[in-house]
Amino acid sequence: MPKVRIVFDRVRVEEKMLEQKAIELGHDTKMIDAKTTQINTESKKNNFDFGDVVIERCVSYFRGLHFTACLEFLDVPVINKFEVANNCGNKMLTSLLLRKHNVPTPKTYFSFSSDAALETLDKEGYPLVIKPITGSWGRGVMALKDRDTADAIVEVRELSDGPLDRIYYLQEMVRRPPRDIRAITVGEQVIAAMYRTSTDSFKTNIALGAEPIACEITKELDDVCVKASKAVGGGILGIDVMEDEKHGLVVHEINNTVEFKGLAKVAKLNIPKEMIEYAIASAIR
Amino acid sequence: MNCPECDAKIKIPDDASVGEIISCPDCGADFEIASKNSGVCELKHAEKVGEDWGE
Numbered sequence: 001m002p003k004v005r006i007v008f009d010r011v012r013v014e015e016k017m018l019e020q021k022a023i024e025l026g027h028d029t030k031m032i033d034a035k036t037t038q039i040n041t042e043s044k045k046n047n048f049d050f051g052d053v054v055i056e057r058c059v060s061y062f063r064g065l066h067f068t069a070c071l072e073f074l075d076v077p078v079i080n081k082f083e084v085a086n087n088c089g090n091k092m093l094t095s096l097l098l099r100k101h102n103v104p105t106p107k108t109y110f111s112f113s114s115d116a117a118l119e120t121l122d123k124e125g126y127p128l129v130i131k132p133i134t135g136s137w138g139r140g141v142m143a144l145k146d147r148d149t150a151d152a153i154v155e156v157r158e159l160s161d162g163p164l165d166r167i168y169y170l171q172e173m174v175r176r177p178p179r180d181i182r183a184i185t186v187g188e189q190v191i192a193a194m195y196r197t198s199t200d201s202f203k204t205n206i207a208l209g210a211e212p213i214a215c216e217i218t219k220e221l222d223d224v225c226v227k228a229s230k231a232v233g234g235g236i237l238g239i240d241v242m243e244d245e246k247h248g249l250v251v252h253e254i255n256n257t258v259e260f261k262g263l264a265k266v267a268k269l270n271i272p273k274e275m276i277e278y279a280i281a282s283a284i285r
Numbered sequence: 286m287n288c289p290e291c292d293a294k295i296k297i298p299d300d301a302s303v304g305e306i307i308s309c310p311d312c313g314a315d316f317e318i319a320s321k322n323s324g325v326c327e328l329k330h331a332e333k334v335g336e337d338w339g340e
Contacts, residue, residue, distance in 0.1 A: 061339075238340060
């Protein structure tokens with residue numbers, strides 16, 4: 001009987017769904033709290049009960065990333081791998097990898113000082129969308145519509161002066177319907193997709209109240225998502241896609257610890273089941 | 286059990302698990318279930334939402 005371990009730092013609906021499904025499938029299942037787990041450089045795999053495979057589900061990106069590094073140090077199979085988590089947790093790395101692997105993605109500008117960022121905006125024209133290099137749930141994502149707004153945002157960044165605040169990620173504002181597509185890939189398969197429609201903002205995060213509506217997995221969507229997944233290293237991923245009026249489907253973000261409670265409402269396949277079966281198959285392979 | 290903050294009654298669902306967040310209906314404080322033994326839960330203050338939380 002395969003042993004499935006789910007590492008968490010806060011139990012959300014998704015972690016409960018995964019645990020319940022793993023038990024239903026007859027697997028030896030345990031939840032492991034990352035916050036209370038102690039690992040050191042002398043630790044060995046057999047000091048812990050990490051089972052045959054760990055599904056890393058921390059809500060905190062950096063906690064999950066570093067916990068994954070420890071698991072890989074102990075030679076514990078973990079989904080997703082450290083490299084994948086690192087690639088997806090940093091929007092700049094994601095954009096670079098997508099472009100490098102010829103996955104359609106919005107044109108994105110990187111500037112490494114506030115002056116250079118303002119120069120890019122003045123040169124390329126407004127609006128551009130500014131996003132934090134690491135960030136989630138749409139926080140800090142803003143449309144810079146004019147120089148005054150840009151000046152204000154730059155000033156705020158200079159005051160907060162976080163280590164990544166002087167790296168500016170500016171993305172073209174894609175002309176599209178007021179929605180985007182969230183697809184979940186498990187290995188090389190797109191298992192579910194939904195439209196996320198927003199009525200009062202250009203942001204379409206479910207966490208911000210966007211409505212999930214079922215989306216057909218067309219060949220074009222399947223192709224672009226599988227290619228995007230491969231570009232960052234594969235695994236269990238949430239691929240965010242926009243319908244660009246000029247260029248068709250473009251991938252703008254890839255999520256490492258994908259939330260799926262919204263998508264589960266409209267998906268045909270059982271998302272937790274697909275994830276668990278993939279994790280076990282990857283570990284045994 | 287009672288809220289560690291304001292002493293109001295907090296109802297914890299039977300199927301709640303360790304790591305889940307429970308909110309006090311009176312004062313709104315959030316608590317994480319730190320342990321659960323024979324139906325008895327120990328609560329601790331939940332972590333604040335971090336900048337790197339979510340997807």
